[in-house]
Amino acid sequence: MIGAGTMGAGIAASASAANYEVYLVELAAAARERAAAGLTKTLGRLLPDAAGAEAAFGRIRLVDSVAQATSGDIYIEAVPEVLDLKRTVFAELARLAPAGALLATNTSSLAVGEIARPTGRAQSVVGIHFFNPPAVMKLVEVVRAEQSSDESVRRAVEFVERLGKTPVVVRDTPGFVVNRVARPYYLEALRAIDAGAADAECVDAVLEGLGFKMGPCRLMDLIGLDVNLATTRSVYEATHVERLRPSPLQERMVAEGRLGRKSSRGFYDYGA
Amino acid sequence: MAPKGRVVVFGRGPAAGGILRAALDAGYRAVALKDLRAIQREVPDAAIAVEASAADHLRKREALEAIGNALQPHALLLADALPATAAECAAWTGQPRLCVGYGVVGSLADQRVVELVRSPATYDEAMEKARAFFADLGRETRDVGDRPGLICGRTIAALANEAAWAVTHGVASADDVDRAMQLGTNYPRGPLAWAREVGVDRIVAILENLQRHEGEAYEPAPLLLKMAGKRKETVTR
Ligand SMILES: NC(=O)c1ccc[n+]([C@@H]2O[C@H](COP(=O)([O-])OP(=O)(O)OC[C@H]3O[C@@H](n4cnc5c(N)ncnc54)[C@H](O)[C@@H]3O)[C@@H](O)[C@H]2O)c1
Numbered sequence: 001m002i003g004a005g006t007m008g009a010g011i012a013a014s015a016s017a018a019n020y021e022v023y024l025v026e027l028a029a030a031a032r033e034r035a036a037a038g039l040t041k042t043l044g045r046l047l048p049d050a051a052g053a054e055a056a057f058g059r060i061r062l063v064d065s066v067a068q069a070t071s072g073d074i075y076i077e078a079v080p081e082v083l084d085l086k087r088t089v090f091a092e093l094a095r096l097a098p099a100g101a102l103l104a105t106n107t108s109s110l111a112v113g114e115i116a117r118p119t120g121r122a123q124s125v126v127g128i129h130f131f132n133p134p135a136v137m138k139l140v141e142v143v144r145a146e147q148s149s150d151e152s153v154r155r156a157v158e159f160v161e162r163l164g165k166t167p168v169v170v171r172d173t174p175g176f177v178v179n180r181v182a183r184p185y186y187l188e189a190l191r192a193i194d195a196g197a198a199d200a201e202c203v204d205a206v207l208e209g210l211g212f213k214m215g216p217c218r219l220m221d222l223i224g225l226d227v228n229l230a231t232t233r234s235v236y237e238a239t240h241v242e243r244l245r246p247s248p249l250q251e252r253m254v255a256e257g258r259l260g261r262k263s264s265r266g267f268y269d270y271g272a
Numbered sequence: 273m274a275p276k277g278r279v280v281v282f283g284r285g286p287a288a289g290g291i292l293r294a295a296l297d298a299g300y301r302a303v304a305l306k307d308l309r310a311i312q313r314e315v316p317d318a319a320i321a322v323e324a325s326a327a328d329h330l331r332k333r334e335a336l337e338a339i340g341n342a343l344q345p346h347a348l349l350l351a352d353a354l355p356a357t358a359a360e361c362a363a364w365t366g367q368p369r370l371c372v373g374y375g376v377v378g379s380l381a382d383q384r385v386v387e388l389v390r391s392p393a394t395y396d397e398a399m400e401k402a403r404a405f406f407a408d409l410g411r412e413t414r415d416v417g418d419r420p421g422l423i424c425g426r427t428i429a430a431l432a433n434e435a436a437w438a439v440t441h442g443v444a445s446a447d448d449v450d451r452a453m454q455l456g457t458n459y460p461r462g463p464l465a466w467a468r469e470v471g472v473d474r475i476v477a478i479l480e481n482l483q484r485h486e487g488e489a490y491e492p493a494p495l496l497l498k499m500a501g502k503r504k505e506t507v508t509r
Contacts, residue, residue, distance in 0.1 A: 131456050139455035168452040170444045177444050178456035181463060184430035192426065197417035206414060206423045209385030210377070211460030216427075219458070242489040243434065 001025065001076050002066065002089055004035035007106055008078035010134035013042040016059040017135075018163045023069035024062050032062050042135045070096050074159055076128055077115075078106040086115045094119040102155045104128040108179060109234040112145040112172045122147035126156045129176060140165050145172040174238035179231055183244050186228060189216035190247035200267035217267035220250075221260035229254050276300045276408075277319025282311060282335055285471050287352065288324035290380035294409040308338050315342035320405055322350045323361070324376070326473065329480075332356060333364045340365030348401040350374050353389050354425035355477035357485070358418045362391030369395045372402040375422035378470040385412045387422045420485040421478045429478040429490075431459075432467035436493035439464075446495075472500040 001012045004026035012024045012035075026032045039057060047053040063069060066089075075097050077089050086105060093103050103125045105115050116125035127143025140160045144153050153169060160167035170176045175183070189203045198206075204215025220228045229250050236244045253259075253266065260266030279302040281292045288304065295302035300320075305311055315321050321339050325332040336351060343349055343365075351361035353373025362368035368391050375387035386406045390399055399415070406413045416422055421429060435449045444452065450462025459466075467475045475496060482490035 137456070139452055141452065141456075166451070166455055168444060168448045168455075170448070170452070171442055173438075173441060173443050177438060177449050177452040180443070181431065181434045181438055181449060181453055182457055184434050185427060185457075185459075188426045188430050189423070192416075192419060192423050195417065195419050197419040198414070198423055202414050202416060203423050205412070206375075206385050206387055206416075207427060209412065210383055210424055210428070213458035213460075242487070243430075243437075245489075 001078065002093075003077065003079040004031050004062065005078065005080075006132060007130060007134055008076075009035040009038045010042060010132075011076060011078060011106070011130055012060055013039050013046060013056075013135050014163045014165070016056040017043060017046040020059070020162075022060045023072065024060055025064070025066055025069055026062065027064060029064075032064070036062060046135055066092050066096050070098070072097060072101055074102045074104065074155070076104045076106060081107060081109060083110055083114060086110065087118050090115055090125070091118040094121060100124075102126070102152055102159075104156060106130055109175065109231060109238075111174075111238075112143045113147065116145060116147065123149040124152055126152050127172065127176070128156050128160065131178070138164075138166050139178070140167050141176045141178065142167045142169045143172050143176060144169055148172075175231070175235040180235055180244075183232055183235060185212075186216050186220060186232065186250075187244070187247055190249050193217075194247060194249040221266035221268055221270075223260065224262055225250055225259050225266055226254045278302070278317055279320045279322065280305050280311075280314045280318040281322045281324060282306075282339065283322075283324030283352075284326055285324065285474060286379045286469070287376045287474075288322075290378070290382075291322055291324060291376065291409075294380050294411075298408050298410070300408075308334065311335065311338045312342055315339055315347075316344060318344070318347055320348045320350065320401070324352050326471075328473075329355065329477070332361075336361055336364040337366065340367045340371075343367055343370060345370075348372065348398055348405070350402060350405070352376070353387075353418070354421055355474070355481050357420055357481070358389040358394075359391045362393060368393035370398050372398050373418065373422075374402065374406075375416075375424045377424045377428050377474075378466075380409070380411070383411070383424070385414060387416045387424060388413050389416055389418050389422060391418070420481045425478045426482060428463075428466060428470065429475045429482070431463040432472075432475050433479055433490070433493050433496060435463035436467075436495040436499075440493050440495050467496070468499070472496055473502070476500045476502065 002025045012022045016022045043053040112127040116122040126148045129141040131137035142156045157167045200217035207215045232246045264270045279295045279300045282305040349371045358373030362371040365371045373389040476492045479492040
C-alpha cells in the first residue's frame, strides 16, 4: 500500500483484517504516526475481538520506501491526486515490484491508462477505487483500463471480495460510474437554486422527502464545495458534455470562500 | 366534521394510483378517471380534480382541456407539473386561476414532501386549497418556482439519464451501474431501477420537457428511449 493518508491507511486496515500481510509505505514521518494511531482505531472497529485486532495490527509494517516492500503480490497506490506524483510511484513500482505483481491505483479522477504508461507493463495495471471511509464503504470500483489484462481484472475482483466488499467492474472513463452518475444530484440542485426556483433548504427538504439520506446542499457542505466542484470539473473537462458543465453558482460560492462546514459557511451557516 | 369534497384523479401511472389511494385513506370520496368521457361525467361534481396523465404531451393537453371545461368555478385543479410547466398546464385548462401545478414523481407513498407551483394567473385561494389537500394526505408542501421538472422530477430524471448514458458508453452494465450507485451513494434506489418504478416513459417526458425549455443537455439517452419503447426521432430540426 503506497501512501498512508485517509485512503491508504483505511485500505491497509481492511486488507490486514482480511488476513493479508501489508506493507504500508509512507514518505512523511508525521503521516506514519497518524496512520499508526488511525490503524489501531479502525482495526478495533473492524475486529471487535481485541486479540484479533492486535494480530491484524501486527500484520501491517509501516515503512518509508517501496524498496522495503519488494515481494508484494498486489501493490495499491493512494498518494495525492496528481498525475506526475502517481507516475513517479508507478515508475518505481515497475523497477521494484516482482514481475507477476498486480499494480493498482486508487485514483478517483485520473485515467488509469495514463498512470500506467511509465510502467511498461500496462497489462498488470488496474484501478481499485475505494470510497471514503474505505474500511466502512462496501463498494469498490475495479477499473479496467484499455490495456488491463483479464487476469489482472480477475485478481483485483478476487482481492476486493476477500476484503468482504462488493466489486463492480467499470471501464476507464471519466468519473467511472459513481462520481459520474452522481453529478446530476448536485448539478440539478445548483441549477434550480441558481434559477431562483427554490432555496437550498427547500431543495434538501424535497429530496430528503424522496428518500435521499442527505439533500444535495447539506451533502455539498459536508464534502466541501471546492472538493465537489473539483470532481465535477475533472469529469467535465475530460468529457465536455453540456450535461455535466459545472455550475456558475458553485464556482461563485467557492470563489467567495463559502466551502461548506469547513469554512463555517456554505449553503448553510455553521456558526463561527 | 363536514364531509370531505369529491376528488377525481385522472391518469393511470403510479403517481395517479398513489394520490387516489392517499385521498381514499384520508377520507375523501375519490374516484379514478380513465378517459375523456369519464372526465365529462365526473368532473362537474368534483371539488378537486387531479390530473396525473401518462406521459404523452398531446393526451395530457387534451385531458387538461376537458377537465378545465367541466370544472366548477369553485373547484381546484391540480396539474402534474413535471412533464410540462405549470404555466403551460394552466393555459391548457382554460381555467388558469383554479389551476395549481404539483410535483409527484412516482407513488405518493414514497414521497413525504410535495412541491407546489403556481401559474402567473393562479389565485391565492387555489394555492391554499392545494396546500390543505396535501396536508390532509399527510404531506408537507413547498412552494417552488415554475421551472421544468421542478426539483424532484429533474433530479430523478437527470440521474436516470446519466446512468443510461454511462451504460450506453459501455462504462458498466445497467445492473452494475445501479448496484454501484446504491452502495456508493446515499440514494434509496439505483437510478435505472427507480426510472422503471416511476415509468421510463414518464422519465423521458420529464427530460423532454427540460430539453424543450433548457436545451440539448437534457436529451434522453438512447437506452431510456429504448426502455420506454420509443424510437429515437430521426427528423432533423
Ligand atoms: N479522500 C477521499 O475521499 C478519496 C476517495 C476515493 C479515492 N481517493 C483517492 O485516493 C488517493 C489518496 O487520497 P487521500 O485522501 O488518502 O490523500 P491523503 O493526502 O490523505 O494521503 C496521501 C498520502 O500519500 C503520501 N505520499 C505522497 N507521496 C508519496 C510517495 N511517493 N510514497 C509514499 N507516500 C506518499 C502523503 O504523505 C500522504 O500521507 C487519491 O488519488 C485520491 O483521489 C480519495
